[in-house]
Amino acid sequence: MKRQTRIYIFLGLFILAGSIIFFSCRKNNSQDKTQETRLVKVKLGNVTETVDATGDVVPLNRxxxxxxxxxxxxxxxxxxxxxxxxxxxxxxxxxxxxxxxxxxxxxxxxxxxxxxxxxxxxxxxxxxxxxxxxxxxxxxxxxxxxxxxxxxxxDQLIVLAQVDEVDISRVQLGMKALITLDAYPAQKITGKVLAILYEGKNTSNVITYGVKIVPENVPPFFRSQMTANISLVVNQKESVLLIPIQAVQVRPNGDKYVLLSKGEGKPAPTDIQTGVENGTQVEIVSGLNAGDEIVIQHVRYRPQTANTATSPLMMGPRGGSSSRGGGGH
CATH class of the missing domain: 2.40.50.100 (RNA polymerase II/Efflux pump adaptor protein, barrel-sandwich hybrid domain)
Structure with missing residues (x-):
């Protein structure tokens, strides 16, 4: 009889522990991610769209x-x-x-x-x-x-940039280029595209095309074979409406929209047309005005803690230290 009673007691404890763990996990899972919002005003500013590449300083004619x-x-x-x-x-x-x-x-x-x-x-x-x-x-x-x-x-030192094949169609002769050397990162050098090579270069199955860039003024610290970082200016606009690019949402049909703040009311989805973008900001061609407030939604994920629930059957810490005393008997 006593043995049967012990079985029922242990069975009850296991059911109780399982229930605690189950409901604790549900609570934690519901808190794994939260949605945060912030308001951003539509502002006037300048935006530059570029194609970025790396290259080397080389002689134009050696x-x-x-x-x-x-x-x-x-x-x-x-x-x-x-x-x-x-x-x-x-x-x-x-x-x-x-x-x-x-x-x-x-x-x-x-x-x-x-x-x-x-x-x-x-x-x-x-x-x-x-x-x-x-x-x-x-x-x-x-x-x-x-x-x-x-x-x-x-006869002249230039920069030979290697542009990815997916971007080469956007590069044009005479296009403005901004050059920075690894050896002189604080020095910005302006140049323009002189030539776009016809033969591609295959490096680890990545196809690039050489683009020759002539500096407007060759600085005295230019040396052949120096590594250069190049930004080719595809488009540049001044005093246009700008918003953070993460504010733009896309419908299944491809139309773009933002959530326009309505004060205390629910934000209203508003269709927009975009223009030049640079990876962080995007130009608004239509749909918004300067000073409008838009809502940006962020989903924040919370990491789960190691001990999301504690079982009543655990009689001591789960770590490396023992639940017993150090030296007493």
Whole structure:
């Protein structure tokens, strides 16, 4: 009889514990998410829509200068960063034959060397274009052959942006561009689109197209191969009606609307037409006026606590510490 009574008692306790857990979970689940609202006024402002891309600083035209014959470099007249003109002498070199003769004459004394230097002149290395020396690859006394790159010149440094194929149709020649270099993030450089390349580039199954951008003024800190972040200005408007983009809702048929505040009454769905957007703000073409108040709804999710309910059968804490005392008996 006593055994049967114990069974009924434990059964009752399990039913009671289950009921407590069930109703606690229902209560917690009903509080997992709440809806919050806030009012925002329609304001006048400026909005810019851009296509963002990354790229590198590169020469518009890169020219490599190689020696006409094998030999030895005698004098280097320019350094990297110097500007040169077309036809300017930028170095002197000796052919292999002249270098051997000068070395032999040097062994015979300074007068003999001077006589040969005056009668057997070194060959000049000329700059083929006007531009900037971006590579100085040799030093005096260095032996070179006909395939050695002595210098590299650039007529102008530009930015080559890689634009995703889904955005390339929005890019046009002459479009304004804003350039920021990773090395100089505080410096904003303005440029324009010079050319859109026809051949795409496949990187990990992502197709991009090169877009050449010419800075309006090339800053002195520009260096070839610097990483650049580019914003191509697709559209730009000033003094237009703006609202936060999260205020815009879309009906199943694609029509856009907002919840227009009616004071103490229920907000009224109001159809709108939108224009330029930049990811955070959107232009209102029609449907609202400056000063109107619209309602933005936020759904806030609350994380559930670890112990949503406590069973009466749990006689001690669920954590790592024991319910027993440390040292008493």
């Amino acid at each position: 020219v490599e200068i190689k020696p006409p014959v094998s030999g030895r470099m005698e004098k280097i007249l320019v350094d990297e960063g110097n500007r040169v003109k077309a036809g300017q002498i930028i170095a002197w070199m000796s052919s292999t034959e002249r270098a051997a003769i000068i070395d032999s004459a040097t062994a015979q004394g300074p007068e003999e060397r001077k006589r040969w230097e005056e009668s057997y002149k070194p060959a000049p290395i000329l700059s083929p274009i006007s531009g900037l020396v971006i590579l100085d690859n040799v030093v005096p006394g260095q032996t070179v052959d006909a395939g050695t790159v002595l210098f590299a010149l650039s």
